[in-house]
Amino acid sequence: MMRRLALVFALVLAVGCSRSDPKRPNSPIPPPAATPPCPAAESVVVPEPVAGLSRTDYAQHVLDLRRRLPPGFSLVVEPPFVVLGNGSADRVRHFAVGTIRWAVTLLKKSYFTRDPSRILDIWLLEDDTSYRQASLDLVGRLPNTPYGFYDDAKGALVMNITTGGGTLVHEIVHPFIEANFEHCPAWFNEGLGSLYEQSDERDGEIVGLTNWRLPGLQRAIRRGVLPSFEALTHTTSSDFYDRDPGTNYAQARYLLYYLQEMGLLVRYYHLFLEQRTLDPTGYRTLVRVLGGPDMRRFRREWEEYVLGLEFHPRT
Ligand SMILES: [Zn+2]
Numbered sequence: 001m002m003r004r005l006a007l008v009f010a011l012v013l014a015v016g017c018s019r020s021d022p023k024r025p026n027s028p029i030p031p032p033a034a035t036p037p038c039p040a041a042e043s044v045v046v047p048e049p050v051a052g053l054s055r056t057d058y059a060q061h062v063l064d065l066r067r068r069l070p071p072g073f074s075l076v077v078e079p080p081f082v083v084l085g086n087g088s089a090d091r092v093r094h095f096a097v098g099t100i101r102w103a104v105t106l107l108k109k110s111y112f113t114r115d116p117s118r119i120l121d122i123w124l125l126e127d128d129t130s131y132r133q134a135s136l137d138l139v140g141r142l143p144n145t146p147y148g149f150y151d152d153a154k155g156a157l158v159m160n161i162t163t164g165g166g167t168l169v170h171e172i173v174h175p176f177i178e179a180n181f182e183h184c185p186a187w188f189n190e191g192l193g194s195l196y197e198q199s200d201e202r203d204g205e206i207v208g209l210t211n212w213r214l215p216g217l218q219r220a221i222r223r224g225v226l227p228s229f230e231a232l233t234h235t236t237s238s239d240f241y242d243r244d245p246g247t248n249y250a251q252a253r254y255l256l257y258y259l260q261e262m263g264l265l266v267r268y269y270h271l272f273l274e275q276r277t278l279d280p281t282g283y284r285t286l287v288r289v290l291g292g293p294d295m296r297r298f299r300r301e302w303e304e305y306v307l308g309l310e311f312h313p314r315t
Helices: 002-010 055-068 089-110 128-139 166-180 186-195 213-223 229-233 237-242 248-261 265-274 283-289 295-307
Strands: 074-078 081-085 120-125 148-151 156-160 199-202 205-208
Touching: 055 074, 055 081, 074 089, 081 089, 089 120, 089 166, 089 199, 089 205, 120 128, 120 166, 128 148, 128 156, 148 166, 156 166, 166 186, 186 229, 186 237, 186 248, 205 248, 213 248, 213 295, 229 248, 229 283, 229 295, 248 265, 248 295, 265 283
Parallel strands: 081 120, 120 156
Antiparallel strands: 074 081, 148 156, 199 205
């Protein structure tokens, strides 16, 4: 039995097989320059397990999944995830290696020292019908977004992957924040996830690019309706999600984008994490990382910066 389990684990198998932002259109992740080629299914050796999970844990998890997997799904083990999809085996492998492994490797390089402590399933659904059905089957409800979501209680990331890989990278950020940043406020968790929903690699690091959230944010800046950064960073989860004036995700994203472009984001994350007991909102740490500016003045400078950014959707 153990031999069979190990064999199951050692191969990529073709087995015949937080809250979300409902307004979020997905956006494709540019093909990462360092994406390794997708090898043939039979030759892939699964990477080392993570976070104290053994090969047997993964093998057992795969066997459990296979028992309830509908026909037409392929499965790839990509620790700390198991990736399942109803597209072709090549397509599932493409996302497992080209998007998931790429994003996880670079996110861990910049931010995360700990992996999620359990095996999480990423479901890649190839049409709206199967996406909605999978959501119903896996988490017991229809999705409130057409793009994808992470359900931490079920340990599942459920994606309508036909809309691109952007939401996939966004959602991957959440279980890593969960594992590394206890009591991370929603504004930062969603700001970081949103930052990487359009991402690329620069000098070996993951970077967020301008994306579809920009024009709406620019309109809000011109109308003068954005809350202060002090107010944004002091939002509770309920404030952030349920009383969102429609700009929370974008404002958080482009604050972090600004920090990234100034070379301050990774430092800010680690300092915020270190100081989280003293400064749970991250606001004081933000002021400190910015060099202690007058925050009203900084706000005006940031708004000018954002108004000067451009986003050109790909056709
Ligand atoms: Zn999110």
